[in-house]
Amino acid sequence: MNMETRWTNKHFLHLDTTLLLGLLILLALGLIILYSAGGQNFDLMLRQIIRIVAGLGIMLLIAQIPIQKIFRWVPWIYIIGVVLLALVLVIGTTSKGSQRWINLGLFTFQPSEIMKIIMPMMITWYLADRPLPPSYGRIVVALILIGIPVILVLKQPDLGTSLLIASSGIFVLLFAGISWKLIFGFLSVVGAFIPILWFYIMHPYQQQRVKTLFNPEADPLGTGYHIIQSKIAIGSGGIEGKGWLNGTQSQLHFLPERTTDFIYAVYNEEFGLVGAGILLLIYLFILSRGMYIAAQAQDTYGRLLAASLVSTFFVYIFVNMGMVTGLLPVVGVPLPLVSYGGTSLVTLMAGFGFIMAIHTHKRFLSQ
Amino acid sequence: MFIKDPAQExxxxxxxxxxxxxxxxxxxxLIFTRMYYLQVIQHKDYITKSEENSIKILPLPPTRGLIYDRNGVLLAENRISHSLEIIPEKLAEKLDDVLDQLKKIITVEESDIKRFKRQLRQKRQFSSIPLRHRLTEDEVARFSVQRHHFPGVEILSNQSRYYPLGATGVHAIGYVGRINERELKRIHKSNYLGSNYIGKLGIEKYYEKQLHGKTGFQKVETNVKGHIIRVLETTPAIAGKNLYLNLDIELQKYTEKILSKHRSALVVIDPKTGGILVLASMPYYDPNLFVNGISYKNYQVLRDSPDRPLYNRAIRGQYPPGSTIKAFVGLAGLQHGVRTKYSRTWCRGWYSLKGQSHRYRDWKKSGHGSVNFHSSLEQSCDVYYYDLAHDLGIDRLNKFMKRFSFGKKTGIDITGELGGLMPSREWKHRRYNKNWYPGETVITGIGQGYMLATPLQLAVATATLSNHGVFKQPRIVFAMDDPKSNEMSIISPTIQKIISLKRDDFWNTAIGGMKAVVHSRRGTANKVGRGSRYRFAGKTGTAQVITIKQTESYNARRLAKKFHDHALFVAFAPLKKPRIAISVIVENGGGGSKTAAPIAKKVMDHYLLRK
Known part of the structure; x- marks a missing residue:
């Protein structure tokens, strides 16, 4: 970077107000439905509000950083991240049969969450300086860089997060312009990989989730229970919904995990198809603005990172809604910025911080 | 050197x-399409499923009606009883461990555990299953102290039927018990959703519908654990009606006391109303044993006892009525003009049909000499009735006797009544595919042969006689009241008829003969009439249990007790404006005058002379 570089800032506090507006509407809607899903629990609301404020704070902080300046640290952070992931497997705290957390005394910390942001930055860093589309050799190296943390997270085991980490890396490759031939070739390899995944990598509980997806009624009180109750909640909502705080499936606790992964079912039970349309439009608005920012980015770093982060955000939405509506197996992916839970919210807001930073720190181009 | 091509990139x-x-x-x-599919196209299915999830219909069992006697004495009531129930989902430890610990506090038998485990397999989520019924006060207290050690185990109190007088009147009142599978098929299931009991016998069974009442329902919204969140709709239960019986339980108790030595039955009817004052069958048993399921051991004792306490002799015991029917046979003779009250028959101690050598013996070997209707009743001359029956023929006799309810059910309001047997040509042809012989008519005339009658039939016929032919269907229940509106409705007999004879005077002739039985010097039961403070009419009867051969004579001392004659007696009192008609049978009691008549007299005395 030369000393002459000047940064323009037409934006208040380096924030993109259009994107911010979309995010704030989504967060507000999230709080409204969480109030109902959580059984009007004020403690729960307070904790979520604190997280949102913290997330907004982190977004604001990151938005101030010209991202090109921090890319040189990315490889080191990546290495630290991989080491931490390895460490989790050794000393991590176990919860619900999987090791995801490191206890740092004051708070527990989930290294796989950090990886969701480091991964696209790492691949971007690796690819951006060289001519694009990347050479085969670089693609292979990039895939290895993606593969290491993904396998570590799969070992925890955390299918949802590993899926998100893998896609955030792969999206960079896709936007970097690797040829369609390669993409379709890769897809067929993945297709061939599915049986291996099924027989050697997936845990029985993960296999069960896939099995129950195709036939939830086979085990209505066991593994199929989530999907059945979720579909009942959504289906019974109808066009107009049962009304806020009036969803019987959620209010009477028939729906499990209703504040976290299955909050979308609560939303649809109470607000119906009309509400579903509104929520999808809000998400589409945020996604469109994100893609627009990526397209407007000045350099390869910015555009690859922004496009990858936005696309990963989309994967969140689709996987969560897909599993809640019974289109996809139940993999633990929250509804982004709506589900109760700290780490994913903060990570996602940090991601939007980067997107805003990309948009609001532009080199002044003279003539 | 890497050359980037920004335009291409x-x-x-x-x-x-x-x-x-x-x-x-x-x-x-795609997601939106999926939502449309679920929320619009499949909406109806899912709204139904959602309601199935959260809306439950709870039965509100009605309180079973109480039963009182005619004086307001409580005969059947509902008491609070405690049961120990377990909700398996809420247990903190393994079921078997919990059961072991419970055994240390309360009595839990193997059979309880077996039944519990059977019910465990077919229960709904979060519903409770009873482990023990009828906990004692001690057990309730002991468990209550330790309750906090047993999450998911609780004591529930429910209403349990209780008969405060125990065995008294059991053959009339009957009892309730747990609903069995056969009954489950017959009853209106939704009306019994919350009910534990159903009438099994007696009044409890016959008036089941009225006593049970109507189950109410509560539509409630429940959460996933089955806890009621709110009540959406309530249809209150309608309590069962209280029954007031014609039964005089004090007289019943007295009767049972004096009958207690014998296998016997005694029925007392108020002839004016047809109301049953006493319906006793001895020995008896405690109905409370049956309410929550009798233990096999107790049941075995009752079932296998040679005295058959479970057998309701009063309505199901069919005995040869013997001489007790002579008044009715005599009336048949008057009605059909075969005899007048002055007609005389020579009794030489036996009777035989023309051209036959078989001798139908009179109980008095030397014979009664010349007898008419009056004196034949008084002395219970058999030959008069042999001859009369033969003159009437079985067809006319059968028809006449049936008007008094012989050979058919009286229609008492208890289930299980048997109709006795009034033989006829058709019956014999149907039953044995044989022709009727004249000799069979002859012995029917003295209530032997094929003829059978229940003590209830004898009492009803006697009451009808005392009424000069006014027949009233016997009733145990006198009135019902609705606990809600307190409206009392009297139950009147549905069958009422008048047996009209050619001359009303015929009745007086028959009654006069029966009066002589107890009040004249030659009367067969004159001992019981002697010194009586009121006048009454009666008729003794002795029914042979075995046939005595032509060459032998009856000798009680040589026969086993179970082959002894049954002793019978029917009576009504007082003679004018009768208030009470009675029949009594003592199985293998010997002569009617010796055993049965004094019992009947005591009961009448007790009823008519008590202050």
């Missing part, structure tokens, strides 16, 4: 961004 990137955006749009539309 830009072109590819924009291309990819647009494709990515279109894919996002496509996938979000």
């Amino acid at each position: 830009n072109k590819i990137f924009y291309n990819r961004v647009i494709i990515a955006w279109l894919i996002m749009l496509l996938f979000l539309s």
Whole structure:
């Protein structure tokens, strides 16, 4: 970077107000439905509000950083991240049969969450300086860089997060312009990989989730229970919904995990198809603005990172809604910025911080 | 040297961004389509499932009606009883461990555990299963102290039927018990959803519908654990009606006391109303044993006792009525003009049909000499009735006797009544495919042969006689009241008829003969009439249990007790404006005058002379 570089800032506090507006509407809607899903629990609301404020704070902080300046640290952070992931497997705290957390005394910390942001930055860093589309050799190296943390997270085991980490890396490759031939070739390899995944990598509980997806009624009180109750909640909502705080499936606790992964079912039970349309439009608005920012980015770093982060955000939405509506197996992916839970919210807001930073720190181009 | 081509890179990137955006749009539309499918196309299915999830219909069992006697003495009531129930989902430890610990506090038998485990397999989520019924006060207290050690185990109190007088009147009142599978098929299931009991015998069974009442329902919203969140709709239960019986339980108790030495039955009817004052069958048993399921051991004792306490002799015991029917046979003779009250028959101690050598013996070997209707009743001359029956023929005799309810059910309001047997040609042909012989008519005339009658039939016929032919269907229940409105409705006999004879005077002749039985010097039961403070009419009867051969004579001392004659007696009192008609049978009691008549007299005395 030369000393002459000047940064323009037409934006208040380096924030993109259009994107911010979309995010704030989504967060507000999230709080409204969480109030109902959580059984009007004020403690729960307070904790979520604190997280949102913290997330907004982190977004604001990151938005101030010209991202090109921090890319040189990315490889080191990546290495630290991989080491931490390895460490989790050794000393991590176990919860619900999987090791995801490191206890740092004051708070527990989930290294796989950090990886969701480091991964696209790492691949971007690796690819951006060289001519694009990347050479085969670089693609292979990039895939290895993606593969290491993904396998570590799969070992925890955390299918949802590993899926998100893998896609955030792969999206960079896709936007970097690797040829369609390669993409379709890769897809067929993945297709061939599915049986291996099924027989050697997936845990029985993960296999069960896939099995129950195709036939939830086979085990209505066991593994199929989530999907059945979720579909009942959504289906019974109808066009107009049962009304806020009036969803019987959620209010009477028939729906499990209703504040976290299955909050979308609560939303649809109470607000119906009309509400579903509104929520999808809000998400589409945020996604469109994100893609627009990526397209407007000045350099390869910015555009690859922004496009990858936005696309990963989309994967969140689709996987969560897909599993809640019974289109996809139940993999633990929250509804982004709506589900109760700290780490994913903060990570996602940090991601939007980067997107805003990309948009609001532009080199002044003279003539 | 790497040469970047920004224009080419830009072109590819924009291309990819647009494709990515279109894919996002496509996938979000897919989600929306899925939502449309679930929320619009399948909406009806899911709204039903959602209601099935959260809305439950709870039965509100009605309180069973109480039963009182005619003086308001409580005969059947509902008491609070405690049962120990377990909700398996709420147990903190393994079921078997919990059961072991419970055994240390309360008595739990193997059979309880067996039944519990059977019910465990077919229960709904979060519903409770009873482990023990009828906990004692001690057990309730002991468990209550330790309750906090047993999450998911609780004591529930429910209403349990209780008969405060125990065995008294059991053959009339009957009892309730747990609903069995056969009954489950017959009853209106939704009306018994919350009910534990159903009438099994007696009044409890016959008036089951009125006593049970109507189950109410509560539509409630429950959460996933089955806890009621709110009540959406309530249809209150309608309590069962209280019954007031004609039964005079004090007289019943007295009767049972004096009958207690014998296998016997005694029925007392108020001839004016047809109301049953006493319906006793001895020995008896405690109905409370049956309410929550009798233990096999107790049941075995009752079932296998040679005295058959479970057998309701009063309505199901069919005995040869013997001489007790002579008044009715005599009336048949008057009615059909075969005899007048002055007609005389010579009794030489036996009777035989023309051209036959078989001798139908009179109980008095030397014979009664010349007898008419009056004196034949008084002395219970058999030959008069042999001759009369033969003159009447079985067809006319059968028809006449049936008007007094012989050979058919009286229609008492207890289930299980038997109709006795009034033989006829058709009956014999149907039953044995044989012709009727004249000799069979002859012995029917003295209530032997094929003829059978229940003590209830004898009492009803006697009451009808005392009424000069006014027949009233016997009733145990006198009135019902609705606990809600307190409205009392009297139950009157549905069958009432008048047996009209050619001359009303015929009745007086028969009654006069029966009066002589107890009040004249030659009367067969004159001992019981002697010194009586009121005048009454009666008729003794002795029914042979075995046939005595032509060459032998009856000798009680040589026969086993179970082959002894049955002793019978029917009576009504007082003579004018009768208030009480009675029949009594003592199985293997010997002569009617010796055993049965004094019992009947005591009961009449007790009823008519008590202050």
